[in-house]
Amino acid sequence: KGSDYDASTDIYSLGIILFELCYPMNTGMERQVVFHDLRQRSFPDQWNRTVAATFPSLNELLLEMLSPNPEERPTSDAVVDRVDTLLGEYTCDLLGLDFIMYQKLRQLDRATKESGRQRSSSIGASAAEELFLKEGSDD
Known part of the structure; x- marks a missing residue:
């Protein structure tokens, strides 16, 4: 068979x-x-x-x-x-800011689940900072 x-x-x-x-x-x-x-x-x-x-x-x-x-x-x-x-x-441009924000939120969510609130707040701050720096550089 x-x-x-x-x-x-x-x-x-x-x-x-x-x-x-x-x-x-x-x-x-x-x-x-x-x-x-x-x-x-x-x-x-x-x-x-x-x-x-x-x-x-x-x-x-x-x-x-x-x-x-x-x-x-x-x-x-x-x-x-x-x-x-x-x-x-x-292209990467097609993905745009919504995709970047989605990825950063997923990263924050994973960090929260893995390490608790202390680690996630520092990752969240760096993710937000990176996001705002990217937005500011487009001006």
């Missing part, structure tokens, strides 16, 4: 990894719920409002990579081509 695993299985796994790179999760429970929903082809609301809205081509690629039907998943060569195209479509 042959194995059910082939290149399309690897594409599915790569899709999960790509999703995780774009959508960090803070707890094991969140991860479990999100992965359960992904198996049903249901992305989190926050994903749909942010990543899918800003990067529709990436969202489309992930939908294909995570298809429950292995025959509908792209080949590895097709994934490489699509990622190359995706990287060429976007």
